[in-house]
Amino acid sequence: MFGKKEVSSTSDAKLDLNRIPNHIAIIMDGNGRWAQKRHLPRVAGHKQGMQTVKTVTIAASELGVKVLSLYAFSTENWKRPSSEVNYLMQLPIKFFSTFVPDLVKHNVRVTVMGDITKLPQGTQKAVNDAIADTADCTGMILNFALNYGSRDEIVRATKQIASKVLAGEISTEQINEQLLSENMMSSRLGPFADPDLLIRTSGEERISNFMLWQIAYSELEFTDVYWPDFDRHSLETAIINFQSRHRRYGGLKNN
């Protein structure tokens, strides 16, 4: 009725369960436009978007994804009207209050990137409780980017490294890509810190300050589907498209 946009696969290929990307990162976009199309307030889109987070988390975990990173609130999102910011700050509370048992059931561990100390106390508590309640889960990592900005992350990493140099703990010669990665907020994702696949919904084709360091060799997938309409089928289609790509990491195709 509202003309839900379909994600199209670039081929007739089927999903190969043996080649599921280890780390999928998603820029969840289009909540506002989804709501506007239905003559609803923008926050209705965010509310429905939260349901999509649940659906996609379960789907990704069942498909064998190791890390799912979701861009939930950027360092730039504070510029939105305070009523919308306040609503977005309540979402993690709503989400975790109903969803932690499902996360535990699916063996999903919650982690966060971003400066959550700037979030309201109740939001911080909900996030920290979810991290603690799922700490023993050994399956997929659900990695929320909250008050996260990639440039901010790089600046923080640079400061940390500079302090170590000033303290004489390391020399400038020891600064390399691995050291930078170890000082990024994504370092707690271990061997899967770099996304294999980055998806952005809603037809926008921008990175918007998300995991700039980590996506150096990620495959990018842009779909017209608004985030509240994104579902298991959309995720599988994005993965099928990913599986049709030839990742070369700057080298040559070997077939």
Ligand code: FPP
């Ligand atoms: C972008 O859509 C979306 C956001 C800034 C917020 C994303 C948040 C969620 C999907 C819910 C998060 C859930 C949890 C559990 C934290 P937009 O508002 O920019 O959409 P528009 O471009 O159509 O206006």
